[in-house]
Amino acid sequence: MSQQAPPHAGSGPGRGGGLLEQIAENALDDDYYVFRGSQPRPSWRTGIVVGLVVTLFATLVTTAAVQTRNDRPATELERRTLAADIEARQKTLDERRAAAAALSAQVQALQQTGDAETGQPADLGVLASSTAVEGPGIVITTTNSQDDLEAGRITDRDLQVLVNGLWYAGAEAVAVNDNRVGTLTSIRTAGDAITVNYRSIGPPYSVIALGDPESLQTRLRQNPAGAYWEDRRKRSGVEFAVTPSLEVTLPAVPDQRLDLKHASTLEEDR
Amino acid sequence: MIPVIGLLAGLGLGLWLQPTVPVWLQPYLPIAIVAALDAVVGALRALGERRFNDRVFVISFVSNVIIASAMVFVGDQLGVGSQLSTGVIVVLGIRIFANAAAIRRRIFHA
Numbered sequence: 611m612s613q614q615a616p617p618h619a620g621s622g623p624g625r626g627g628g629l630l631e632q633i634a635e636n637a638l639d640d641d642y643y644v645f646r647g648s649q650p651r652p653s654w655r656t657g658i659v660v661g662l663v664v665t666l667f668a669t670l671v672t673t674a675a676v677q678t679r680n681d682r683p684a685t686e687l688e689r690r691t692l693a694a695d696i697e698a699r700q701k702t703l704d705e706r707r708a709a710a711a712a713l714s715a716q717v718q719a720l721q722q723t724g725d726a727e728t729g730q731p732a733d734l735g736v737l738a739s740s741t742a743v744e745g746p747g748i749v750i751t752t753t754n755s756q757d758d759l760e761a762g763r764i765t766d767r768d769l770q771v772l773v774n775g776l777w778y779a780g781a782e783a784v785a786v787n788d789n790r791v792g793t794l795t796s797i798r799t800a801g802d803a804i805t806v807n808y809r810s811i812g813p814p815y816s817v818i819a820l821g822d823p824e825s826l827q828t829r830l831r832q833n834p835a836g837a838y839w840e841d842r843r844k845r846s847g848v849e850f851a852v853t854p855s856l857e858v859t860l861p862a863v864p865d866q867r868l869d870l871k872h873a874s875t876l877e878e879d880r
Numbered sequence: 881m882i883p884v885i886g887l888l889a890g891l892g893l894g895l896w897l898q899p900t901v902p903v904w905l906q907p908y909l910p911i912a913i914v915a916a917l918d919a920v921v922g923a924l925r926a927l928g929e930r931r932f933n934d935r936v937f938v939i940s941f942v943s944n945v946i947i948a949s950a951m952v953f954v955g956d957q958l959g960v961g962s963q964l965s966t967g968v969i970v971v972l973g974i975r976i977f978a979n980a981a982a983i984r985r986r987i988f989h990a
Contacts, residue, residue: 633971634978642926642936656934661886663941667916668887672894674909677901 736783739792739863743783747858748826750776752839753814755847762846764815766799768839769806772817773797775835779826781819785860787811792863807867814849823854907956908949911965915948916941918972921979928986948972 735741750772755762773791776784784791789806791797796805803810819826830836830852843850901909919941926932948968955964 630974633974636975642922642929642931642933657882659938660934661882663938664883664886664920665890665893667920667941668890669894670890670909670913670916672891673899673901674913676894676898677906677909680898 738868739783739790739795740868742790742860742862743820744857744859745782745820746823746854746856747781747783747818747820748823748830749853749855749858750817750819750851751814751853752817752848752850755849757847759846762848764804764813764848766797766804768842768848769797769804769815769817771835771838775830775833775838776817776819776826778833778835779819779821779829781821781826783820783860785818787816788861790861790863792867794867795863807864818858818860820858820860823856827852827854907961907965908952911948911952911968912945914969914972914976915944918975918979919944921976921983925979925982925986928983 736743752764752768752772754764769786773784773786786797786806789795789809789811791806795807798805800810803812804815805811831840839850842848919937922940923932923937926936951968952961952965955961
Protein backbone atom coordinates (compact mmCIF):
# COMPACT_ATOMS: atom_id res chain seq x y z
CA MET A 611 0.00 0.00 0.00
CA SER A 612 2.76 2.36 0.91
CA GLN A 613 4.63 1.67 -2.28
CA GLN A 614 1.67 2.43 -4.48
CA ALA A 615 2.64 4.15 -7.69
CA PRO A 616 2.54 7.92 -7.48
CA PRO A 617 -0.53 9.20 -9.21
CA HIS A 618 0.08 11.84 -11.79
CA ALA A 619 -1.86 14.97 -12.15
CA GLY A 620 -1.40 14.78 -15.88
CA SER A 621 -2.96 11.35 -16.26
CA GLY A 622 -5.63 13.21 -18.19
CA PRO A 623 -9.33 13.19 -18.52
CA GLY A 624 -9.13 10.53 -21.24
CA ARG A 625 -8.50 7.95 -18.56
CA GLY A 626 -12.11 8.19 -17.55
CA GLY A 627 -13.39 8.80 -14.10
CA GLY A 628 -15.02 12.00 -13.05
CA LEU A 629 -13.51 15.17 -11.81
CA LEU A 630 -14.25 14.23 -8.22
CA GLU A 631 -12.52 10.90 -8.60
CA GLN A 632 -9.47 12.63 -9.99
CA ILE A 633 -9.43 15.05 -7.08
CA ALA A 634 -9.67 12.17 -4.63
CA GLU A 635 -6.88 10.29 -6.39
CA ASN A 636 -4.54 13.25 -6.33
CA ALA A 637 -5.43 14.09 -2.78
CA LEU A 638 -1.84 14.01 -1.61
CA ASP A 639 0.08 16.89 -3.11
CA ASP A 640 2.03 15.53 -6.00
CA ASP A 641 4.95 17.44 -4.65
CA TYR A 642 5.48 14.87 -1.95
CA TYR A 643 6.00 12.28 -4.70
CA VAL A 644 7.77 14.49 -7.19
CA PHE A 645 10.14 16.20 -4.82
CA ARG A 646 13.17 14.06 -4.51
CA GLY A 647 15.66 16.51 -3.11
CA SER A 648 17.63 15.76 -0.05
CA GLN A 649 15.97 13.23 2.16
CA PRO A 650 14.41 14.80 5.22
CA ARG A 651 17.16 15.26 7.70
CA PRO A 652 16.31 15.98 11.26
CA SER A 653 17.63 19.41 11.95
CA TRP A 654 16.69 22.36 14.11
CA ARG A 655 15.86 24.51 11.12
CA THR A 656 13.36 22.05 9.70
CA GLY A 657 11.66 21.51 13.00
CA ILE A 658 11.36 25.18 13.77
CA VAL A 659 9.91 26.13 10.40
CA VAL A 660 7.35 23.34 10.56
CA GLY A 661 6.60 24.26 14.13
CA LEU A 662 6.05 27.88 13.16
CA VAL A 663 3.66 26.88 10.40
CA VAL A 664 1.76 24.61 12.76
CA THR A 665 1.62 27.43 15.30
CA LEU A 666 0.22 29.72 12.65
CA PHE A 667 -2.35 27.09 11.73
CA ALA A 668 -3.45 26.56 15.31
CA THR A 669 -3.65 30.31 15.87
CA LEU A 670 -5.81 30.72 12.78
CA VAL A 671 -8.19 27.96 13.81
CA THR A 672 -8.47 29.22 17.37
CA THR A 673 -8.97 32.80 16.28
CA ALA A 674 -11.71 31.84 13.87
CA ALA A 675 -13.42 29.68 16.46
CA VAL A 676 -13.21 32.36 19.15
CA GLN A 677 -14.43 35.01 16.74
CA THR A 678 -17.39 32.93 15.63
CA ARG A 679 -18.23 32.25 19.24
CA ASN A 680 -17.98 35.90 20.20
CA ASP A 681 -19.97 37.03 17.19
CA ARG A 682 -22.87 34.77 17.97
CA PRO A 683 -24.41 36.91 20.74
CA ALA A 684 -24.07 39.97 18.52
CA THR A 685 -25.79 38.16 15.67
CA GLU A 686 -28.47 36.94 18.03
CA LEU A 687 -28.95 40.46 19.39
CA GLU A 688 -29.15 41.84 15.87
CA ARG A 689 -31.73 39.27 14.94
CA ARG A 690 -33.83 40.03 17.99
CA THR A 691 -33.59 43.76 17.35
CA LEU A 692 -34.67 43.23 13.77
CA ALA A 693 -37.60 41.09 14.86
CA ALA A 694 -38.68 43.76 17.34
CA ASP A 695 -38.30 46.37 14.60
CA ILE A 696 -40.50 44.37 12.28
CA GLU A 697 -43.14 43.93 14.93
CA ALA A 698 -43.14 47.64 15.72
CA ARG A 699 -43.41 48.56 12.05
CA GLN A 700 -46.23 46.10 11.55
CA LYS A 701 -48.05 47.60 14.47
CA THR A 702 -47.57 51.06 13.02
CA LEU A 703 -48.76 49.82 9.66
CA ASP A 704 -51.88 48.32 11.21
CA GLU A 705 -52.58 51.55 13.04
CA ARG A 706 -52.12 53.59 9.88
CA ARG A 707 -54.37 51.23 7.97
CA ALA A 708 -57.06 51.55 10.60
CA ALA A 709 -56.67 55.33 10.54
CA ALA A 710 -56.90 55.32 6.74
CA ALA A 711 -60.04 53.19 6.85
CA ALA A 712 -61.62 55.48 9.46
CA LEU A 713 -60.72 58.58 7.46
CA SER A 714 -62.05 57.18 4.20
CA ALA A 715 -65.29 56.25 5.95
CA GLN A 716 -65.45 59.80 7.24
CA VAL A 717 -64.83 61.18 3.76
CA GLN A 718 -67.57 58.98 2.37
CA ALA A 719 -70.02 60.14 5.03
CA LEU A 720 -69.13 63.78 4.42
CA GLN A 721 -69.50 63.32 0.68
CA GLN A 722 -72.92 61.80 1.16
CA THR A 723 -74.12 64.65 3.33
CA GLY A 724 -72.57 67.08 0.88
CA ASP A 725 -74.42 65.46 -2.01
CA ALA A 726 -77.65 65.51 -0.05
CA GLU A 727 -77.26 69.20 0.73
CA THR A 728 -76.16 70.55 -2.58
CA GLY A 729 -77.17 67.99 -5.18
CA GLN A 730 -75.14 67.70 -8.31
CA PRO A 731 -73.40 70.89 -9.49
CA ALA A 732 -74.55 70.21 -13.05
CA ASP A 733 -78.19 70.19 -11.90
CA LEU A 734 -77.58 73.40 -10.02
CA GLY A 735 -76.28 74.96 -13.20
CA VAL A 736 -79.48 73.99 -14.99
CA LEU A 737 -81.62 75.38 -12.18
CA ALA A 738 -79.65 78.62 -12.06
CA SER A 739 -79.80 78.88 -15.87
CA SER A 740 -76.04 79.38 -15.90
CA THR A 741 -75.37 76.50 -18.31
CA ALA A 742 -76.73 75.82 -21.78
CA VAL A 743 -79.10 72.86 -21.85
CA GLU A 744 -80.61 70.50 -24.38
CA GLY A 745 -83.36 67.92 -24.34
CA PRO A 746 -86.91 67.32 -25.49
CA GLY A 747 -89.31 70.24 -25.37
CA ILE A 748 -91.79 72.37 -27.28
CA VAL A 749 -91.33 75.36 -29.54
CA ILE A 750 -94.09 78.02 -29.52
CA THR A 751 -94.06 80.37 -32.46
CA THR A 752 -96.24 83.44 -32.27
CA THR A 753 -96.46 86.69 -34.18
CA ASN A 754 -98.65 89.78 -34.48
CA SER A 755 -101.98 89.54 -36.23
CA GLN A 756 -102.14 90.28 -39.93
CA ASP A 757 -104.55 93.24 -39.58
CA ASP A 758 -101.95 95.35 -37.76
CA LEU A 759 -104.43 96.57 -35.15
CA GLU A 760 -103.28 97.70 -31.71
CA ALA A 761 -104.99 94.72 -30.08
CA GLY A 762 -103.25 92.30 -32.41
CA ARG A 763 -99.75 93.24 -31.28
CA ILE A 764 -97.98 91.00 -28.86
CA THR A 765 -96.97 92.85 -25.71
CA ASP A 766 -94.49 92.19 -22.95
CA ARG A 767 -97.40 91.11 -20.80
CA ASP A 768 -98.39 88.45 -23.35
CA LEU A 769 -94.90 86.99 -23.25
CA GLN A 770 -94.74 87.20 -19.43
CA VAL A 771 -98.00 85.27 -19.19
CA LEU A 772 -96.73 82.70 -21.68
CA VAL A 773 -93.43 82.20 -19.89
CA ASN A 774 -95.12 81.95 -16.50
CA GLY A 775 -97.59 79.49 -18.00
CA LEU A 776 -94.74 77.38 -19.27
CA TRP A 777 -93.09 77.35 -15.81
CA TYR A 778 -96.48 76.44 -14.42
CA ALA A 779 -96.77 73.64 -16.96
CA GLY A 780 -93.51 72.14 -15.71
CA ALA A 781 -90.86 73.51 -18.03
CA GLU A 782 -87.33 73.09 -16.78
CA ALA A 783 -85.85 75.86 -18.91
CA VAL A 784 -87.41 78.58 -21.04
CA ALA A 785 -85.91 80.84 -23.70
CA VAL A 786 -87.50 83.66 -25.69
CA ASN A 787 -85.93 84.23 -29.10
CA ASP A 788 -82.81 82.45 -27.88
CA ASN A 789 -82.66 84.50 -24.68
CA ARG A 790 -82.66 82.18 -21.74
CA VAL A 791 -85.02 83.21 -18.97
CA GLY A 792 -83.12 83.14 -15.66
CA THR A 793 -83.82 84.28 -12.14
CA LEU A 794 -82.94 87.92 -12.91
CA THR A 795 -84.44 88.02 -16.38
CA SER A 796 -87.08 90.61 -17.13
CA ILE A 797 -89.44 90.74 -20.09
CA ARG A 798 -90.55 94.30 -20.71
CA THR A 799 -91.44 96.74 -23.40
CA ALA A 800 -88.89 99.39 -24.18
CA GLY A 801 -90.08 101.78 -26.84
CA ASP A 802 -91.46 99.77 -29.76
CA ALA A 803 -89.68 96.55 -28.95
CA ILE A 804 -89.73 94.00 -26.19
CA THR A 805 -86.48 93.35 -24.31
CA VAL A 806 -85.47 90.10 -22.72
CA ASN A 807 -82.25 90.18 -20.67
CA TYR A 808 -82.01 93.79 -21.90
CA ARG A 809 -81.83 92.63 -25.49
CA SER A 810 -84.44 93.86 -27.95
CA ILE A 811 -86.42 91.28 -29.83
CA GLY A 812 -89.14 91.55 -32.42
CA PRO A 813 -91.80 89.37 -34.00
CA PRO A 814 -92.04 86.56 -34.76
CA TYR A 815 -91.42 85.37 -31.23
CA SER A 816 -90.18 81.89 -30.67
CA VAL A 817 -90.54 80.64 -27.11
CA ILE A 818 -88.76 77.38 -26.37
CA ALA A 819 -89.51 75.32 -23.26
CA LEU A 820 -87.58 72.25 -22.19
CA GLY A 821 -89.60 69.42 -20.69
CA ASP A 822 -91.74 66.46 -21.64
CA PRO A 823 -93.46 67.67 -24.88
CA GLU A 824 -96.71 65.79 -24.27
CA SER A 825 -97.35 66.99 -20.73
CA LEU A 826 -96.08 70.52 -21.47
CA GLN A 827 -98.58 70.84 -24.32
CA THR A 828 -101.47 69.40 -22.35
CA ARG A 829 -100.84 71.38 -19.22
CA LEU A 830 -100.22 74.63 -21.06
CA ARG A 831 -103.55 74.19 -22.84
CA GLN A 832 -105.34 73.59 -19.55
CA ASN A 833 -103.77 76.30 -17.40
CA PRO A 834 -104.79 80.01 -17.34
CA ALA A 835 -101.89 81.03 -19.57
CA GLY A 836 -103.11 78.64 -22.26
CA ALA A 837 -106.65 79.94 -21.92
CA TYR A 838 -105.40 83.54 -22.11
CA TRP A 839 -103.49 82.87 -25.32
CA GLU A 840 -106.38 80.94 -26.82
CA ASP A 841 -108.51 83.97 -26.09
CA ARG A 842 -105.90 86.29 -27.66
CA ARG A 843 -105.76 84.13 -30.76
CA LYS A 844 -109.52 84.07 -31.18
CA ARG A 845 -110.22 87.72 -30.42
CA SER A 846 -107.17 89.52 -31.79
CA GLY A 847 -105.98 87.13 -34.44
CA VAL A 848 -102.44 86.76 -33.13
CA GLU A 849 -100.81 83.66 -34.51
CA PHE A 850 -99.89 80.99 -32.02
CA ALA A 851 -98.46 77.56 -32.89
CA VAL A 852 -97.04 74.86 -30.59
CA THR A 853 -94.60 72.36 -32.06
CA PRO A 854 -93.21 69.47 -30.03
CA SER A 855 -89.54 68.77 -30.60
CA LEU A 856 -87.34 65.89 -29.48
CA GLU A 857 -84.25 68.05 -29.35
CA VAL A 858 -84.26 71.68 -28.30
CA THR A 859 -81.20 73.64 -27.29
CA LEU A 860 -81.28 76.60 -24.94
CA PRO A 861 -78.32 78.92 -24.29
CA ALA A 862 -77.18 80.02 -20.86
CA VAL A 863 -78.21 83.31 -19.33
CA PRO A 864 -75.61 85.99 -20.16
CA ASP A 865 -73.04 86.47 -17.41
CA GLN A 866 -74.18 90.03 -16.67
CA ARG A 867 -77.58 88.70 -15.66
CA LEU A 868 -76.01 86.19 -13.23
CA ASP A 869 -73.91 88.62 -11.22
CA LEU A 870 -75.03 88.93 -7.64
CA LYS A 871 -74.14 92.30 -6.19
CA HIS A 872 -75.92 92.25 -2.86
CA ALA A 873 -77.05 88.76 -2.00
CA SER A 874 -74.82 86.34 -0.06
CA THR A 875 -75.44 82.91 1.40
CA LEU A 876 -76.78 82.67 4.95
CA GLU A 877 -73.98 81.79 7.35
CA GLU A 878 -75.65 78.63 8.67
CA ASP A 879 -76.34 77.22 5.21
CA ARG A 880 -72.72 77.21 4.13
CA MET B 881 7.96 17.17 19.13
CA ILE B 882 8.38 20.72 17.90
CA PRO B 883 5.16 20.61 15.84
CA VAL B 884 3.21 19.49 18.89
CA ILE B 885 4.68 22.35 20.90
CA GLY B 886 3.79 24.68 18.02
CA LEU B 887 0.22 23.38 18.01
CA LEU B 888 -0.17 23.96 21.72
CA ALA B 889 1.50 27.35 21.48
CA GLY B 890 -0.85 28.38 18.68
CA LEU B 891 -3.87 27.26 20.64
CA GLY B 892 -2.65 29.13 23.68
CA LEU B 893 -1.92 32.25 21.67
CA GLY B 894 -5.36 32.25 20.08
CA LEU B 895 -7.14 31.71 23.39
CA TRP B 896 -5.01 34.10 25.38
CA LEU B 897 -4.73 37.03 22.97
CA GLN B 898 -8.11 36.50 21.32
CA PRO B 899 -7.08 38.64 18.36
CA THR B 900 -9.89 40.32 16.47
CA VAL B 901 -9.99 39.54 12.80
CA PRO B 902 -10.25 42.72 10.73
CA VAL B 903 -13.54 43.01 8.93
CA TRP B 904 -11.98 42.99 5.47
CA LEU B 905 -10.26 39.69 6.30
CA GLN B 906 -13.29 37.94 7.75
CA PRO B 907 -14.66 36.38 4.54
CA TYR B 908 -11.27 34.80 3.77
CA LEU B 909 -10.44 33.33 7.16
CA PRO B 910 -12.70 30.23 7.03
CA ILE B 911 -11.56 29.36 3.50
CA ALA B 912 -7.94 29.91 4.47
CA ILE B 913 -8.40 27.58 7.43
CA VAL B 914 -9.94 24.84 5.30
CA ALA B 915 -7.05 25.18 2.82
CA ALA B 916 -4.53 25.03 5.67
CA LEU B 917 -6.32 22.00 7.07
CA ASP B 918 -5.91 20.32 3.69
CA ALA B 919 -2.16 21.00 3.77
CA VAL B 920 -1.89 19.72 7.33
CA VAL B 921 -3.79 16.51 6.63
CA GLY B 922 -1.71 15.98 3.51
CA ALA B 923 1.42 16.46 5.58
CA LEU B 924 0.19 13.93 8.13
CA ARG B 925 -0.38 11.39 5.39
CA ALA B 926 3.05 12.05 3.89
CA LEU B 927 4.52 11.68 7.34
CA GLY B 928 2.87 8.27 7.60
CA GLU B 929 4.23 7.25 4.21
CA ARG B 930 7.65 8.53 5.20
CA ARG B 931 7.63 11.04 2.41
CA PHE B 932 7.31 14.14 4.54
CA ASN B 933 9.36 17.07 3.42
CA ASP B 934 9.33 20.32 5.32
CA ARG B 935 9.78 22.48 2.25
CA VAL B 936 6.87 20.89 0.47
CA PHE B 937 4.75 21.26 3.59
CA VAL B 938 5.56 24.91 4.14
CA ILE B 939 5.11 25.83 0.50
CA SER B 940 1.89 23.86 0.08
CA PHE B 941 0.52 25.38 3.29
CA VAL B 942 1.25 28.94 2.29
CA SER B 943 0.22 28.53 -1.34
CA ASN B 944 -3.02 26.74 -0.37
CA VAL B 945 -3.98 29.55 1.96
CA ILE B 946 -3.09 32.26 -0.53
CA ILE B 947 -4.76 30.61 -3.52
CA ALA B 948 -7.97 29.82 -1.62
CA SER B 949 -8.21 33.39 -0.28
CA ALA B 950 -7.40 34.81 -3.72
CA MET B 951 -10.14 32.74 -5.32
CA VAL B 952 -12.68 33.98 -2.81
CA PHE B 953 -11.44 37.54 -3.32
CA VAL B 954 -11.74 37.29 -7.10
CA GLY B 955 -15.14 35.64 -6.73
CA ASP B 956 -16.29 38.50 -4.50
CA GLN B 957 -15.17 41.02 -7.11
CA LEU B 958 -17.05 39.11 -9.81
CA GLY B 959 -20.15 38.64 -7.69
CA VAL B 960 -19.81 34.84 -7.45
CA GLY B 961 -17.97 34.81 -4.11
CA SER B 962 -20.30 32.40 -2.34
CA GLN B 963 -20.41 29.94 -5.27
CA LEU B 964 -16.65 29.98 -5.63
CA SER B 965 -16.26 29.49 -1.86
CA THR B 966 -18.53 26.47 -2.12
CA GLY B 967 -16.44 25.07 -4.97
CA VAL B 968 -13.22 25.56 -3.05
CA ILE B 969 -14.68 23.97 0.07
CA VAL B 970 -15.95 20.97 -1.90
CA VAL B 971 -12.60 20.30 -3.58
CA LEU B 972 -10.61 20.77 -0.37
CA GLY B 973 -13.12 18.70 1.54
CA ILE B 974 -12.75 15.79 -0.88
CA ARG B 975 -8.96 16.02 -0.62
CA ILE B 976 -9.12 16.06 3.16
CA PHE B 977 -11.39 13.02 3.18
CA ALA B 978 -9.18 11.13 0.72
CA ASN B 979 -6.04 11.88 2.71
CA ALA B 980 -7.75 10.96 5.96
CA ALA B 981 -8.87 7.69 4.37
CA ALA B 982 -5.28 6.95 3.30
CA ILE B 983 -4.07 7.60 6.84
CA ARG B 984 -6.81 5.40 8.21
CA ARG B 985 -5.87 2.56 5.81
CA ARG B 986 -2.27 2.87 6.84
CA ILE B 987 -2.99 2.77 10.58
CA PHE B 988 -5.70 0.13 10.67
CA HIS B 989 -4.81 -1.73 7.47
CA ALA B 990 -8.43 -1.53 6.51
